[in-house]
Amino acid sequence: MDSIVVTGGNTLNGTIPISGAKNATLPLMIASMLTEEPLVLENVPELADVNSLSRILANHGVDYRVEGKKRESNGLAGRTIHFFADEIVDTTAPYELVSKMRASFWVIGPLLARMGKARVSLPGGCAIGTRPVDLFIESLRAMGAEIDVEAGYVTANAPGGLKGAQYRFPKVSVGATHVAMMAATLAKGTTVLENAAREPEVTDLAQCLVGMGARISGAGTSTISIEGVDSLHGYRHAVLPDRIETGTFAMAVAMTGGDVLLKGAQAGLLENALDVLVQTGVTIEQKNEGIRVARNGAGIRAVDVTTDPFPGFPTDLQAQFMALMTKADGVSNIRETIFENRFMHVQELARLGADIKVDGNNARVTGVRKLTGAPVMATDLRASVSLVIAGLAAEGDTTVNRVYHLDRGFERLEEKLSACGASIKRISA
Numbered sequence: 001m002d003s004i005v006v007t008g009g010n011t012l013n014g015t016i017p018i019s020g021a022k023n024a025t026l027p028l029m030i031a032s033m034l035t036e037e038p039l040v041l042e043n044v045p046e047l048a049d050v051n052s053l054s055r056i057l058a059n060h061g062v063d064y065r066v067e068g069k070k071r072e073s074n075g076l077a078g079r080t081i082h083f084f085a086d087e088i089v090d091t092t093a094p095y096e097l098v099s100k101m102r103a104s105f106w107v108i109g110p111l112l113a114r115m116g117k118a119r120v121s122l123p124g125g126c127a128i129g130t131r132p133v134d135l136f137i138e139s140l141r142a143m144g145a146e147i148d149v150e151a152g153y154v155t156a157n158a159p160g161g162l163k164g165a166q167y168r169f170p171k172v173s174v175g176a177t178h179v180a181m182m183a184a185t186l187a188k189g190t191t192v193l194e195n196a197a198r199e200p201e202v203t204d205l206a207q208c209l210v211g212m213g214a215r216i217s218g219a220g221t222s223t224i225s226i227e228g229v230d231s232l233h234g235y236r237h238a239v240l241p242d243r244i245e246t247g248t249f250a251m252a253v254a255m256t257g258g259d260v261l262l263k264g265a266q267a268g269l270l271e272n273a274l275d276v277l278v279q280t281g282v283t284i285e286q287k288n289e290g291i292r293v294a295r296n297g298a299g300i301r302a303v304d305v306t307t308d309p310f311p312g313f314p315t316d317l318q319a320q321f322m323a324l325m326t327k328a329d330g331v332s333n334i335r336e337t338i339f340e341n342r343f344m345h346v347q348e349l350a351r352l353g354a355d356i357k358v359d360g361n362n363a364r365v366t367g368v369r370k371l372t373g374a375p376v377m378a379t380d381l382r383a384s385v386s387l388v389i390a391g392l393a394a395e396g397d398t399t400v401n402r403v404y405h406l407d408r409g410f411e412r413l414e415e416k417l418s419a420c421g422a423s424i425k426r427i428s429a
C-alpha cells in the first residue's frame with residue numbers, strides 16, 4: 001500500500017489550483033439516473049470516489065465516457081465526464097458495492113422516482129459514526145413510497161409513482177436532502193422540504209436539476225420547494241469548487257506560514273471557516289482568480305470552534321483545524337456536533353507530540369512548541385489530511401500510511417503541495 005512521506009519545516013508559497021467539489025460531484029453523478037438523456041459534468045475531480053461511483057452507476061445501466069482522457073499539460077483542468085442512463089437495467093444496489101461507498105446509497109432516490117422501485121443495501125458501519133438512514137426512509141415514505149427494511153436491504157416501492165408531500169427533517173442531513181430533492185423532481189405535485197441542508201453542494205445539485213428541467217426553489221435555504229415534472233432532460237453542468245479542499249490548503253498555509261493563491265476558490269463557500277482562520281492570525285483576501293492566504297512569522301492564535309451544518313464550521317474541516325491548533329499559542333476547544341466518533345486523528349496527532357484531551361464530543365487542544373515526525377495512520381479521509389498538515393510543520397519525517405483514504409477525496413495532493421515548496425513524496429509499495 002502506498003504511503004506519503006512529509007518532511008516538515010518548509011513554508012508554502014505559490015499557487016494551488018482548487019478542484020471540483022467531491023461532495024457535489026457524487027450527487028450530480030447520481031442525478032444522471034433521473035433522465036434518459038446525457039448529463040455532462042465538467043470540472044470533475046480525478047478521485048478514487050468518482051471512479052468507484054462510476055462503476056457502481058454502470059451496474060445500474062449508466063454508461064459513462066471521460067472526455068479527452070489525457071491530463072492537461074499543466075495538470076490543472078478538471079475532467080469532463082458524460083453520463084448516459086438511457087436505460088436502467090438494474091434497480092438493486094448490492095451490499096458489495098454500497099458497503100464500499102456510503103454515498104452510493106443515494107441511488108435510492110432516482111431509482112424510486114424513475115423506476116418506481118429500488119432495492120438498496122444498508123451502507124453498514126462507518127469509521128466516523130453510526131450514520132443511520134432513517135431520514136432518507138422517512139422522507140421517501142412521506143412521498144408515498146412503501147419501504148421495508150429487511151435482511152440488510154431497504155426495499156422501496158412506489159408503483160403509481162411518488163407524490164408531492166410536505167416533509168420536515170427532524171435533523172439536518174446533507175445526504176437525505178440530496179435524495180429527497182432528487183426523488184421529488186419526478187413526483188406528482190409539489191414537495192416542500194423543511195429543515196433541509198443548506199450546504200453549497202445542495203445548491204449546486206439543485207442548479208443542475210433545474211438545468212435538466214426540474215422546478216426547484218429555495219435551495220440554499222432551509223425550505224426547498226420542488227414542483228414535480230413528468231421527465232427531465234440532458235444538461236451540461238460545471239461542478240462548483242471544493243470548499244473543503246480550499247479550507248484544507250488554507251489551514252496548511254496557516255500551519256507552515258507563507259503566501260499561497262488558492263486558484264478558483266470562492267470565499268463565499270466557507271465564510272465561517274475563513275473567519276476562524278483570520279482569528280488565528282492568517283491574512284485572507286478574495287481576489288478575482290481565487291483566495292490568497294498568507295501568514296508571516298507571527299504565532300498562531302488559539303481559537304475555539306464548534307462544528308455545525310452549513311453555514312457553520314464544517315465537520316469536514318475539524319481534523320485539519322485540530323492539526324493547526326496543536327501548534328497554537330494557548331488552548332483551543334474543538335466541539336464536534338455532527339458525527340459522534342470523529343476524533344480518530346487525535347491518537348495519531350498525539351504520536352507527533354500534540355497535547356489533546358478528549359472529553360465526549362469536546363477536544364481540548366493545548367498548543368505545543370514543536371511536533372516531531374513519526375509514522376501515522378488514519379481511518380478516514382479528512383483525518384488523513386490533517387496528519388499531512390501536521391507533518392508539514394513537524395521536525396523530521398512523517399509517514400502517512402493508508403494513503404487510499406487521501407486518494408478518495410484529494411486530487412493530486414502531493415503534487416499541489418510540492419509545487420508550493422513542501423517536501424512531500426509518495427512511496428509506492
Ligand code: UD1
Nearest residue numbers: 023103131132133134135136172173174175176316338339
Ligand atoms: C455529507 C458529506 C460528508 C460530511 C457530511 C456533513 C458527502 C459524500 N458527504 O455526508 O463529507 O461530513 O455531509 O456535512 O457529501 N443522519 C441521521 N439519519 C439519516 C442521515 C443522517 O441520523 O438518515 C445523521 C448522521 O448520522 C450525522 C448527521 O445526520 O450525524 C449528518 O449527516 P449527513 O449530513 O447525512 O452526512 P452525509 O450526507 O452522510
